[in-house]
Amino acid sequence: MVLGNEVYDKVFRSIDVNADKFVEVLEEAVAIVSISAEPEHRDDCVKMSHWAKAKLESIGATAELVDAGIQHLHDGTQLPLPPIVFAQLGKDPKKKTLLVYGHLDVQPAKKEDGWNTDPFVLTEIDGKLFGRGSTDDKGPVIGWIHAIRTLQENGIDLPINMKFVFECMEEAGSEGLDEALHNRKDFLQDVDFTCISDNYWLGKKKPCLTYGLRGISYFFVKVECAKQDLHSGCYGGSIHEALPDLLWVLSQLTNIDGTINIEGLNEMVAPVTDDEKEIYPKIDFCIKEYQNDLGAHGLTRKTKEEILMRRWRFPSLSLHGVEGAFDGPGSKTVIPAKVTGKFSIRTVPNMTPEKVDEVVVAHLNKLWATRGSPNRFEVIPQHAGRVWLSDPNHPNFQAGAKAMKRVFDVEPDLTREGGSIPVTLSFQELTGKNVMLLPIGACDDMAHSQNEKINRRNYIEGTKVLAAYLLELGEFQ
Amino acid sequence: MVLGNEVYDKVFRSIDVNADKFVEVLEEAVAIVSISAEPEHRDDCVKMSHWAKAKLESIGATAELVDAGIQHLHDGTQLPLPPIVFAQLGKDPKKKTLLVYGHLDVQPAKKEDGWNTDPFVLTEIDGKLFGRGSTDDKGPVIGWIHAIRTLQENGIDLPINMKFVFECMEEAGSEGLDEALHNRKDFLQDVDFTCISDNYWLGKKKPCLTYGLRGISYFFVKVECAKQDLHSGCYGGSIHEALPDLLWVLSQLTNIDGTINIEGLNEMVAPVTDDEKEIYPKIDFCIKEYQNDLGAHGLTRKTKEEILMRRWRFPSLSLHGVEGAFDGPGSKTVIPAKVTGKFSIRTVPNMTPEKVDEVVVAHLNKLWATRGSPNRFEVIPQHAGRVWLSDPNHPNFQAGAKAMKRVFDVEPDLTREGGSIPVTLSFQELTGKNVMLLPIGACDDMAHSQNEKINRRNYIEGTKVLAAYLLELGEFQ
Ligand SMILES: [Zn+2]
Ligand SMILES: [Zn+2]
Ligand SMILES: [Zn+2]
Ligand SMILES: [Zn+2]
Incomplete structure (x- = not known):
């Protein structure tokens, strides 16, 4: 089944029409103070898991709250971990299965830390949606829900089965997740691809797909x-x-x-391969801007390619x-x-x-x-x-790239990152299948910092990318 | 006037007879929690200044409490500094004048820091008087009072005029002292010698006199x-x-x-002089014991003389x-x-x-x-x-050495120290006269640490040294 451009156009228009509603849902999620590192907000984390379960059920998924065990705090007290949301949408044996991971918890934030707005009241200023969790990772998580809902509302059959794992302890070391995943290996058994939207574009304008992380x-x-x-x-x-x-x-x-x-x-x-060498010159990255943004007194190399390789490979x-x-x-x-x-x-x-x-x-x-x-x-x-390295030529990445091309009219950069996102390797090892990082936020979103934001454009166009990706993935059945 | 040995013997016997009473006075002083670094104990510091003034008056001194000004705390609050005790005993123009400096405040201490006894209840165990301030510097300050009282009770005329400066902010940087001293330059004008008992012997058994401090x-x-x-x-x-x-x-x-x-x-x-070279071999110091006491993995030099020089000169x-x-x-x-x-x-x-x-x-x-x-x-x-270096051949030091010889039957070591005692240089500069450091406590007294103590022997024999020193100083008129 090859879908015509008109199907994508219909979906994208529908997302544009609903943009304000989508922002309202993000506002609702940001208002739940799900700070996983602060025990006094544990109830909010539990509330957030319930909220996400209901959202998944609203698009027809079968969702359950999986107990994540007990957290032992330094002061000796014990606290139940917030439950992890496991969900499933579609069970057609003829379709492939995509696993989506996201997290519902956020970093601590207080107005007096230097926020210009209340961190838990989503506030739009000049096209930027400020709020804790707006980009890390509530925006992307909600993007998936809206992408699927839009397909449903437009009468488009999901071409793949979907599974979801949304946890609420990622910012505090994902405590309880590995054990829960190991206990439910059956849940991951039939997964064919994994997609995680919990990182950022290399710059502010050009999208990217990420295939490697340093250990x-x-x-x-x-x-x-x-x-x-x-x-x-x-x-x-x-x-x-x-x-x-x-x-x-x-x-x-x-x-x-x-x-x-x-x-x-x-x-x-590992030596730099010829394939790899071809990736770097195409990447949209300016070392002068990079140095200026950091206020760095000096860089260790002189060219874009060298600096990116120093950071990634x-x-x-x-x-x-x-x-x-x-x-x-x-x-x-x-x-x-x-x-x-x-x-x-x-x-x-x-x-x-x-x-x-x-x-x-x-x-x-x-x-x-x-x-x-x-x-x-x-x-x-x-x-x-450990290091994580995926295959950027895999159909999973091809689907991601096509989706981005449809929305942004540009081939996304293929990037690696210098830091670690431990769950990425966990899912690759547990499923034995290709994992792709598909970021929708921009490099200046300030995740973990004061004045975290997601651009309205990134949030809405990102939702389109997720929807298009689901359709493109269906082409590889 | 040359005093016979029988005069010294009488004084020493009298001190032995009153030893228990002298310990009781130290107990009284230790019970006043004069922690200068803790604003909540500022009243105790003021009380301690009053206590010392009364003690000085009890031996016939004219004492006054000199205002030390206002302390500006980091949190913006202001607190009056405890008054400094200035006192004078004797005004005979035919006699020389000795200035004695000491401090009445102590380092912070809490039982739960690892003290075996209540730090503010003087407790004798195996000949050791445990208590905060026992050796730093309440013991020596009270030693002066008892030395003078003993001479008086034995009908011995003080052969010198005496002046006293006892402050209560030394452990918190002597705030207010320099200004008070500058304001009262007249008070210091006729001083001929200064003696400060606020440091420690090099070892546990042999007394010393200290003539230099590093900057x-x-x-x-x-x-x-x-x-x-x-x-x-x-x-x-x-x-x-x-x-x-x-x-x-x-x-x-x-x-x-x-x-x-x-x-x-x-x-x-400055090059090492021949005079200096002669001082070091006589000094009672064992580098093996030194290394063991510190638990040091290595010393930078192999001989006693070299190690002492590394520390002092x-x-x-x-x-x-x-x-x-x-x-x-x-x-x-x-x-x-x-x-x-x-x-x-x-x-x-x-x-x-x-x-x-x-x-x-x-x-x-x-x-x-x-x-x-x-x-x-x-x-x-x-x-x-700045560095401080005194002349160890000065009559002030000779009087100190003779006094120690009378009490301990040994020539004291002439030592320097590696650290600074800022008031030492202040008094040398303000009086323009010889300053001597005459310690009575032992090297293991643990000033500033848990379980501070002064040995009963050091406290009582030290009082004898101070009394003998006053008499010996009289011989140089
Ligand atoms: Zn994240
Ligand atoms: Zn994060
Ligand atoms: Zn002291
Ligand atoms: Zn001290």
Whole structure:
């Protein structure tokens, strides 16, 4: 079944007609203060799960609230986790099945943090819909509902079966999700593709599809020089201090151009393929604008292609800080006795956490041996996240690209991202099938920050993209 | 007038007889919670000043409470400073005048911080008098009172005039003291010697007199790479990060043996004289015990003389920490945008704050130029304290040494200290006369820490030393 352009046009017109109603629904969702990291808003998170279940039921889905277990807080109290919404729409064995993931919870927000408007009252200013969760991730979640409803209202049969997993703890580490997914493996068994709309365009104008994320390996480096902190007046000059040792070690891990100076690490990186090389020049990205937006004093490379590759497909090492040293304002004359440096490496194919830990520990111990310090030294690898890389030539991505082309009249950029979105890898591993990240928000949406927004255009055109994607996906049956 | 040994013996016996009474007076003083850093105890500080005034009057001194002005707290509130006790005992123009300084306030203390006893109830266990302020500095202050009272009760005329300055804000930076002293320059005009008992023996058994203190020059080093903190996943690898730059600079300032690697700095240090060289071998100090007590993994030198010189008469540079980076427990994946490193240099004759600032700023800027980083870099010298060096051959020190010899039957060590006691230099500059530090507490008294104590022996024998010192000082008229 190949649908004519007129079907898409009808759908898009219908979405335009209903745009104000769609904004009202987003307003309703933003008003529910579903801050997952704040126990006092747990009831709002539960309310949000119920709200989403009702919305899914309103489009004919069979939805259930799956218990996510108990959260153990640091202060010893226990709190039930908000339930996870599992839903299903269509069971036609002749159709393929798409899994959609989204999250219903939001980052904390207070007006006094620097918001220009009440973060929980969706407020439109100059085409921008300001509100916590507007872009991360309530806007995209509601986009799916409206996309499906529009198809239904226009009498268009959904060409695929759909499954939904909407959780309400993503901003607090997705606690309970992996266990719930493992307990319900049957639910994921017949999934053919997964689509997640929970990231952002690379820029403000051109859409993109995302096929890769870097992993992360995090390390603690401990140096101890004495059994307790010492006064620098009384003891300075007589003992080997821990901090100069630690800072020296940390300062040796990268070169001035940002490349990593750890033996055996760069050797693990998959070579850049010819296919890959073709992707980068087409991408809409301006390094001058990038540098200006960050207020960065310098970039490590001179070309667009190199900078994007540094962010997406080469490993990087960042120093985060030191625990145990003086960190306040003012002047304190302490010799810290036990200091812990923190750094992480963003990893790329074919680096594995095990191999990265191995070469990092070996290199740092070797480096330490050359220091000639009598102090105690230890490198402690922390929890690591694996890299994710999808196949951007898969029909799932082709459907996404066609949908974007229909709405924006441009081929989307194929992007990777430097950070991690852990659920992406979870779904790829649990389903064994292609996962695509399809962002609808712009790069300047300020997710997690003050004045989070989604552009009205992104929200509405994004809904069109989701609807078109569902139809395009049907073409690959 | 040369007093016979029998006079000293009579005085010492009298002190022994009254020892329990003297402990009771210390108990009374410790019970007043004169924590100067805690505004809620300001009334107790005022009470403590009144208590000391009454004690001084009980030995016949003319005492007054000098207003110290107003304290401006960070939260904007204003609080009167506790009054400073100025007192005078004897005005005989034929006698020399000794100035005694001490402080009546104490460091904060709470039982739950790890005290084995109530910090404000003086408690004797195995010959140790535990209590906040027991050794710092209520014990020594009361020692002066009891020394004078004992002479009076034994019908011995004080061979010198005495002046007293007892403040109650020392542990909070002596706020108000300098201004009060400047306003009352007349009070200090006829002072011939100053004695301060507010430091500690080098060890646990052998007394000492202290003739030098290092100064301090404190520096902030700022590096900025972007206008705000960045996510290491999104941006790591593409921008020049601030923290590797800062840590590299800080790691270049010292050599592995602790010597300072700043051009022009070591050249300022006064050469070790032959006189000085003779002092060190006699000093009772065991580097093994020192290292064990600190739990230090290594010392920078191998001999007693070298280690003492590193602490007292050579400069040292200590790194204290970094402000603006991640400093908490756990793992955070931030690229800090603006980081400030903190380090200080303990200074010795003939280093001056002005010259130290000059060479440090010049050296760091030169070092930075070799780094080749596009980031913003700035070195900001902070408030500095000058070195203090007294003449240990002065009659003031000879009187102190003789007094100690009479009580402990040993020549005291002549020591310097690595830290600063700012009032020492103030009194030397204001009087233009010799200042001596005469400690009575032991090195393990734990001033400022949990379970502060003074040994009963140090308290009582210390009172004898103070009495003998007053008599010995009379011999130099
Ligand atoms: Zn999100
Ligand atoms: Zn988020
Ligand atoms: Zn003190
Ligand atoms: Zn003190």
